[in-house]
Amino acid sequence: IAAHVLSLCKTDDELQRCGHELIMYQKRNLFNLLKYMKYLVDTMNTNNITWGVGRGSSVSSYVLYKLKVHKINSMFYNLNVNEFLR
Secondary structure, eight states, X not given: OHHHXXXXXXXXXXXXXXXXXHHHXXXXXXXXXXXXXXXXXXXXXXXXXXXXXXXXXXXXXXHHHHTTSOOOXXXXXXXXXXXXXX
């Protein structure tokens, strides 16, 4: 999942942000959650199921934005991922 997320990055800033977040996810043993979220989003896209824009502290995760779990660009809004992964 880490390789996939990093492959979605287009700039060095995105790579650094995702790399930092992925380390945080790894330390908390959350890679399986990221894999599931990618599966869920892919399944919903395949079946034309609409879900929300995003809410709560999860929108501070740029990795979740890259996986299209939500539609809030946390780098654009300068949101701190520590609000989500405490």
